[in-house]
Amino acid sequence: MEKFAEQFLNLEIMAAAWPTVVQGLWVTLLICLVVIPMGMAGGLLAALASLSPRRAVRWPMIAFVDFFRAIPPLVLLIFVYAGLPFAGLDISPFTAVAVAFFLNNSAYYGEIFRAGLLSVGTGQAEAARSTGLTAGQSLAHVVLPQAVRNVLPDLISNTVEVVKLTSLASVVSLGEMLHQADLARSVTYNASPIVLAAGIYLAILWPCVRLISRFERRMAT
Amino acid sequence: MTPLERFLDTFFNAAVLAKYAPAILQGVWVTVELSVLIVLSGIALGGLLACVRAYRVRLLSFGIVIFADIFRALPPLVLILIVYFGLPNAGIFLSSFVVLYAILTLILAAFAEEILWAGITSVAKGQWEAARSTGLGFTQALLWVVLPQAVRLAIPPLTNRAIAITKMTALGTVIGVPDILNQATTAQSFSGNASPLMLAAVAYVLLFMPFVVLSRWLESRFAWRKV
16 A cells, blocks of 8 residues: 555655646647637538538538548547658647647537537528628627537537547657656656646546536436 | 659558558457457446446445546546556556556446436436336336436437547557557558558548447437427
8 A cells, every 4th residue: 555655646756746747737738729729610610511501512521520530639640740751741749739639629629510500490590691690690690609509518528528638749749748747757667747647637627527517417407 | 753652652652551461450459359348348337337326325426426527537648657657666567458448448437427327317207206106116217217218318429439438549559559550650660651650540440430420320310309
């Protein structure tokens, strides 16, 4: 038992690793700040395209979304990071993460926005258009707000998944929180720094997970 | 070499593909084996926990909620690294395959428990009462009347979650599980060519695409008809 505490909950080692891990936390937050808005924007575009009345637009977009839902994010990231330099495109770990996350997130957010847009009755758009709003205005002011409200739990849930996925960036040596914690782990031969990082992830994500459960229960009744 | 030739040589090099295809095929079996094991045991464990929670024993329910919250909030890679690198120093030696299997099973169980529990609570109270009034015991009412209705509601989200988590078997490559991605990155560094990565990506898409299409179908099949 003591050996366990020594290996996983060593406060001395945690204190020493704290500055390194916090440094990584800022990078994690920076990644989130870049990839979440990008993914949502891409997802909205994907959703609109996949609901297009034109088959030539709709089908390729559904194929795009399904393709990126079928491929594991880590495979995509390594493909972008390790594969593209072979084709003469040298990219930084951060760019690789941004590109891979953009493709993956657009697919997932796209499915959510699609469900949201479908959940708003067509009468809403027709009524909005009949009052003289343009198609863009009716989307932005009438349909989209209702769509987002209907799928808010899924949007939050997917955003939690995105924050968790940023830990994959450690595999391409981007110095985010898990990478920094693992660095400290390899120097100290002790897992406590990663437990510290886990604690920080929990502090950020636990409230979100609770919120999602509340939503799910409210929806259910 | 023209740019097109160079591109083909880099990503679709026939010699490299032929040489490393057997290794990647071996990886496919490891990925499939892990995925099947994780889906079966994760959903079984999650279902068991959701049922235990239905008895509303306060201490048990509290423990289940804490378990489900932690395993839903933590990134899988964090859990994998803690267990894989931490346990040996504490005197417990597990293979990377077992670590990956155990962690992903627990994560899937946590999500499955929440999804099934949401399903159980959404079954109308009258269903419980009607079942009990016909003489069924609590456990019988749960298993024969409530759970089947809960499962029906849970199938689309459960399918999506199971796909997302089996895709994470690729994380095993970080701790040396010889799955598709691991075989491909090894082959890529030996051959100095990106074709093995392309082959791995194709293998994953072939493996998971049917399930993604299935989940799309399930969603439309089980969706609440809007009025």
